[in-house]
Amino acid sequence: MCEREFHDEFYERDAERIFSSPLYGRLLERHARFLLEVTPHAAVARVLSVGCGDGRREVALAPQVRAIVGTDLSPVAIDKAAQRAQAAGVTNAQFLVGDGVPERHAPFDAIWCLGVLHHLPAQEMAALLQAARRALAPGGCFVSMDPNAGRFVGAFKPLVRRAYGRFHSPDERELHPRAVMAAIAAAGFVPIGVRYTDAFISPLAWLYPQLPERPAAALARLDELVLRVPPLARFASGFAVVATAL
Numbered sequence: 001m002c003e004r005e006f007h008d009e010f011y012e013r014d015a016e017r018i019f020s021s022p023l024y025g026r027l028l029e030r031h032a033r034f035l036l037e038v039t040p041h042a043a044v045a046r047v048l049s050v051g052c053g054d055g056r057r058e059v060a061l062a063p064q065v066r067a068i069v070g071t072d073l074s075p076v077a078i079d080k081a082a083q084r085a086q087a088a089g090v091t092n093a094q095f096l097v098g099d100g101v102p103e104r105h106a107p108f109d110a111i112w113c114l115g116v117l118h119h120l121p122a123q124e125m126a127a128l129l130q131a132a133r134r135a136l137a138p139g140g141c142f143v144s145m146d147p148n149a150g151r152f153v154g155a156f157k158p159l160v161r162r163a164y165g166r167f168h169s170p171d172e173r174e175l176h177p178r179a180v181m182a183a184i185a186a187a188g189f190v191p192i193g194v195r196y197t198d199a200f201i202s203p204l205a206w207l208y209p210q211l212p213e214r215p216a217a218a219l220a221r222l223d224e225l226v227l228r229v230p231p232l233a234r235f236a237s238g239f240a241v242v243a244t245a246l
Helices: 004-011 017-018 022-038 058-066 075-088 122-135 151-168 177-185 203-207 213-227
Strands: 045-051 067-072 093-097 108-116 136-147 190-198 237-243
Touching: 004 017, 004 075, 017 022, 022 058, 022 136, 022 190, 022 203, 022 213, 045 058, 045 122, 058 067, 058 075, 058 093, 067 075, 075 093, 093 213, 108 122, 122 136, 122 177, 136 177, 177 190, 177 237, 190 213, 203 213
Parallel strands: 045 067, 045 108, 067 093, 108 136
Antiparallel strands: 136 237, 190 237
């Protein structure tokens, strides 16, 4: 199954159940705060979100930015994103089917590449990063977000192999933060640093979307505490790299 077919099926079958769960909601709120924090002058920024999925993050953040363009390789996801924006009355968000950077819509003040790089082989990753660099205005911000190859929860992967296979496409894998930093630098960006985005709640949100609100809130608080301990944060489940274009 190719990536597009995999994600079309996922957004038809599983996405709403997982992404509307209390635990995933906590994770999305955290991501939104982080993105606004690292995007300079977010209120007047034109943002490109590569790999926007069904657009729930982009629709939530649209009122906080000047305009946002979301792209995804899944036509099913983009259709759902457009419906979500219309239902929310959001008029400054546009959603396009595509697996790369729509350079005809450039320049952008910020490019968010969230959960995308770990689906790409090295050559395609380099091409995407180079296209992002061309599309980013001078002084603009680039953010990637991916699963961490050194994450502690990876030790439990054999125990949930069946569920892991259901929610992971054939080509994806975890990435090493230093390798992503190097790839981003090679594309012409100036990396600012690595931020660890969650210690363990992202895989839990995928595996246990039925978790009620109260334990979800408790786990999210514990997750944040773990991230505040640097020796533990290095083994976090997810990480982001923030860079700028000179």
